[in-house]
Amino acid sequence: MNKKIESLVDELREKLIAMRRDFHRYPEPAWTEFRTAAQVVRRLEELGYDVSYGEKVIKEEEMMGVPAADELARRQRRAVEQGADAEIVELMTGGKTGVVAVLDTGRPGPTIGLRFDMDANDLEEAKEARHRPFTEGFASLNEGAMHACGHDAHAAIGLGLAEMLKAVQDELHGRIKLVFQPAEEGVRGARAMVTAGVVDDVDYMLGIHVGMGHSPVGRVVCGGEGFLATSKLDVTFNGKPAHAGGEPEAGNNALLAAATAVLNLHAISRHSGGATRINVGTLVAGSGRNVIPARAQMEIETRGATTELNKFVKERAIKIVRSAAAMHDVGTDITAAGAALGGTVSEPLVKKIAKIARSVPGCTTILERGPVSGSEDYTFFMDRVQKQGGQATYLLLGTDLAAGHHNAFFDIDEEVLPLGVKLLGEVVLQLSTAAL
């Protein structure tokens, strides 16, 4: 392993922990990462990267599950109050909180992309003595939001890596692209960055996640597998209200349409090609006891072991929703609130990274394959890069957890931060100099 990287990472350790704790203290859920992204921009510019953000890296039409405009505006103001650069935040208006930083060495070589997500969860953080972020004073200051998945660690690792790569710039070849993605939770953000073209020139693409059932620090999975493709759909049935006693026939019952849909959605056939899922997670309908319900809203998700299997369930689901609406003569509005693809990591790249990881002190257990849990919109990056002939993988960095992901007591072993930077630094260095 490169000696410079090894010694530099020890110097970076305290800084990494401080960055992670700063992000942890100011958690921002999907599309509201104004402060986080502004800090990322400022740091990357200080380091001398070529930085793009806002509408240059986010395609507005492809943003899914975006909060209402007034909430976005409130979060934008709060970010500035909490120390974000107002000019940077202004350019992220509307929730365009993605950031891309490029390091061009000027020497021939591959383009290596790395994706780091930055968003927090909609969750109130535990404020109890047994929760270290609380006792050590870096628990969430933002009501109803918490970094309970480790994306604070991802953002810190991304910035630490940026600093590391600058320090070894003379030994690198090709171009390095650091992608900081908003709105991974709910699988809402990746598509808008990928369709903006941010990885169209990438030869090697890497994504990371801490934890996910892998522990302790030192355990590294070089190729995550088992991504479920998924579609999140928001459905509204629009009917017509009427007096339930006086003139029921004049109404169009949205509640009945929704109820008809729910039962039939759960009756979508299993598939011989592999695992599928369907869930109607919420159903809210009606306005009063004696009124024919004019409106019903549902949140649905479909999943599949592959993109094709998910497509099968999703297309059936849409047909059922429309047919149920037709039965009761009500209108429907179906919007995509999130999506992720299936996908498999590139075998040659996994093998290459496993070999590199074996040379990195601190990487004690190196697995080529290991399971991911659920869905990840990183799959959009992976898919795009593989479709244009590049290779992609997803690394899992082990860490002990105080509680599971998305739990109010979630906390990581911060030693995963320096180890992550060391490993990724070495991987980027080796890949950049290896022949394509």
Ligand SMILES: [Zn+2]
């Ligand atoms: Zn996560």
